[in-house]
Amino acid sequence: MLYINIKVNGKEYELGVKPYETLLETLRDKLGLTGTKLGCGDGECGACTVNLNGKAVLSCLTLVAQTDEKEILTIEGLQNGAELHPIQESFVENSAIQCGYCTPGLVMSAKALLEENGDPTDENVREKIANNLCRCTGYEQPVRAILEAAKKIRGENDR
Amino acid sequence: MRNIFRPSEFRRPKDLHETSWILSSFEGRARVVAGGTELLVHKPLDVDCLVGLSKLDLDYIRNGRAGITIGAGTTLVKIEESEALSVEPYRILREATRLLATPTIRNTATIGGNICNASPAVDLPPALMVLDAKVIISGLEGTREIPIADFFEGVKKTVLSDDEFMVEVKIPAFPENTGASFQKLRHHQTSIDIAIVNAAARLSFAGDTVKEAKVAMGSVAATPIYSKKAEEILKGKILDVDIVKRAAEAASGEAKPIDDIRASAGYRKRMVTVLVERALEESARRCGK
Amino acid sequence: MTDKLSVVGKSVTRFDAVDKVTGKAKYGIDLKVEGMLYGKILRSPYPHARVIKIDTRRAENHPRVRAVTTINDVPKITGAIGHLMTQEGRDHLYLHDNIVRFIGDPIAAVAADDLEAAQDALSLIHVEYEELPAVFDPVEAMKDGAPVIHTEDNNIAFHVLKEIGELDQGLEETDHVFEERYYTSKQKHATMEPTSSCVADYSQNGRLSVYSSTQRPHVSKLYLAKAFDLPVSKVRIIKPYTGGAFGGRDYLIHGLEIMCTSLSMKSGSPVKISFTREEDFIATEARHPFIIDLRFGVTDDGILKAMEMKCVMDVGGYGAHAAGVMTNALTKGVLIYKCPNITFEGHSVYTNKALCGAYRGYGNPQINFAIESLMDQIAEKLGIDAVELRLKNYRGLNELDPLSGQRIESDGMTECIEKAAEKFDWIGREKRKVANGTKRTGTGMCCLIHHSGGRFAIPDPAAATVMFNSDGSVNLVTAAADEGQGNRTVLAQIAAETLGLDYEQVSISSEPDTDMTPFDSGTHGSRQTYAGGIAVKRAAEKAKDKLLDLAAQHLEARKDDLRIGDGFIFHVDNPSINILVSDLLTALQFEDLSKGIQVMGTSTGVAPAVPTIYGANFAEVEVDMATGEVRILKFVCAFDVGKAINPAHVEGQIIGGEVTGMGYALTEGLITKDGKIMNPNFGDYRMLRACDVPKIDAIIVESPEPSGPFGAKGVGEATNAGTAAVIANAIYDAVGVRIEDLPLSQEKILHSL
Incomplete structure (x- = not known):
């Protein structure tokens, strides 16, 4: 020990x-x-x-x-009390969750990505989540959710 | 004999000597762990002690007159983002790294780990071989320096003795008019996939003549190998399509791949020709030829 | 009617989204029960052997081991599902006798205080085997003299011959005969949560409670009751959140629940077993590999006159779905085109390889790959556009289904093909063709059908209960298992719409529990939105009817004059005659001491039909002629789902299915050598990742099914049925080689060039 x-x-x-x-x-x-x-x-x-x-x-x-x-x-x-993080919120809103088993991993990959690059392209996102297998969604909706989350976060930063 | 990966100790030595001392005291049953991304996949059964190198400060990329030195504990993400490695011909290291595993794995995997796991299919060694890299090894007797190609002895086998571990990779400076390229073939180019075959090339020109040529390939033998014949064909020549083709075919002739679940030997040999040809063309293009 | 819908047709948020996105959702693998032990299974290293002796004494003496069980201790149970509920069958032996039939077949299991001890104890069990001759090739296994794997006198698990019309006559009447042989691969479900994790608890009250991630809780309950000779009422299945299923959790998991229960009975404690990813790969079900011989006869103008299909299906060591998958390949093969003369013959054959079972598409991806590859060849040879050929031949609206005798009531095929073709710019495909260096591009298309539910093949009841609470909110109770599709959200939408409520007013739990829900055949065969939806709608209508009855009494009005809206029940002609729904419900349940009524409705029964789902795929690929590598550049697909209750869910089903189909086409497949699976990990079993797949355009077509809830049919199982064919056809168009052996690896492509 x-x-x-x-x-x-x-x-x-x-x-x-x-x-x-x-x-x-x-x-x-x-x-x-x-x-x-x-x-x-x-x-x-x-x-x-x-x-x-x-x-x-x-x-x-x-x-x-x-x-x-x-x-x-x-x-x-990731949450702030009962309040979801914008990435989580975006996953919920964009139907990016099916069985949900890969979701925490995907969200955490997205979190690190958006810390590093607040305005990623579709291609950036797909590359950075390459290690996250998902057998349900075919990735389209999760990618959309991450791009939308980036927008949300940028919007907050503008304010 | 245990049938499960369950080392009983984890040590974090403070300097090179202590590291070697610990390694030697376990007589081959201690294993250096850097990123852990290889160790924890294979979970070797013959390990009693894990030795973490995080206190040794082996995480650096230094750019000097004599070339580049990279600490063995440098994460792959640092290599792919390194300014010092963004220039010809070093940039093939960044390119090879970007084709290696995934961004998540590259956050923790290290260059030392990639080399020391001595898999025949790893990506950085062929790139380092054409860059004439040397590795610095530390042991109880001090350090020694050997060409990277001589580091590998077989599948998962290196020249490291029980007390030794890798501390640094050294790449020399190159004259202008040098271009290099790294090529990797994966299954339908799917990410994370290890190489079916890979190949690297470097060409240094004097005028239009090839002054020096290096060709290396992986996943075609027990260790990554040079194609000496290809190098001979290229050296002193003015490149044309025919010479490139002959060199690529010579490389393919020297490849001794095996059949395994990932590809047949025959396919690999054919692909060596394609990849070496592409690597040579790209190397030449990068010096404006 | 449809313009009035307020909940159905909306992409409401799935009820479990927040639980899942915050990590709070507890999956089978996350479960911990007070006093729980950890189990591990010892598996056969031989593909075929007789177990002579199992010595468990050393394992039992391990200080932290609480129980050891072996194949000699656990009950044996035979019978596939249809047979189980009605009669004895021979298709499947759940836990073996003293013969092991594939590498990985369970032999014994231990339960210990912790996982490490359980692991250690496995190596203390000594098993003596007598190796038996093994057979791995299904064609070899069919021959006389092949080693016999089960107790029958041959290895044929199932045989079917269906003849419609006169094949020979049809072939004579045609101008062209096309013949080809196709091979398909052994695709793994590879759910992200390994297919396992069960906690069995027989420690209390003589009842067996099993937390099992099954797609069919009530069917699992029947099996376990039968296996352990318990009254069905004494078995309870609770289904936790499940990390994907795709058919892999149909029935029980081979050895899992039974070994786990046996350990719990022996130890008197709850026991949990979770498989590792490697165990998931080697010892749980996969998609059956097929060898398919096709012979089609067509006229000069492209009309199919004869179709002969001969299939040999590799079942592996055990055959839970030996009959089902073959029969489904038959129905899809027979029903896609309205050919007058069809012969379909299928042999499902045991081999000493890892077992196969239900997997999304259920025989359809195999037969569709063959049929749609051959149709492409026919189109090219006859100079008929591939789209045109399909439109000429498919079996659409008002056609008779020659198998069930039912008439086809909804048909979106033409719309699927036309909309997808337009979006894809099929017309402009030749102009887009590129030859750049060693790269060539090409395009292809295919179409497909699937069905919703198993109404005519197996006992397939659905059930639901809708309960009004005194505040007007509703609890929906159903055993529909949601492995991620979102069916429980969709069912709540159907209930809300039927009752005139907001989606938020209907509550559904995340975990079906057989103690709480009436018998439902479970989630399989794209049936929950359709068959489950019908049950929910019927239950909701009953509850609503009862509510209006009671409201009519209360308001002294005629029931027919009453309407529900905005939380009120009111008179249609005189809205001042009204009552708040919650006031009425509270009065009925609590205020009127003579009543105490909770308004509810329950429905049990079967759906009236198995509606046809239609789909069309279009793909554009780039092939590197130097290496054989394929990249998918563009992908457009359209599916007729009747009515998309939740369009975002439908889109998710379609894209998710197509991507697993792309893996099936290009990179996936278990590799077996002498019965041993050589690639039991995600490094060597290559599933496509986010950066490996193109953007997919999913078009939803809605051709309402009259018998479906709000016109809905299913979708999930249709979505990967045509992916392999469309990619194979596009590769052919690009480089002129037709690979008839899945996966379409770059090595095969290069070799053929």
């Missing part, structure tokens, strides 16, 4: 972790944050995507031991 300090969704934790424990296991099994999904465990489906120091990463391929002193944002930390 080794001890690490991490900040998850703004809250600080001191945790005893196993050397081979993944960030995904910590989030789901220790912190009860099951919004981050396990889809493959091989880093290919992206259902486990979270933001680590603002970047989209695959929590199934991240040893939690390596996140010591780092900041993690999961889908549960």
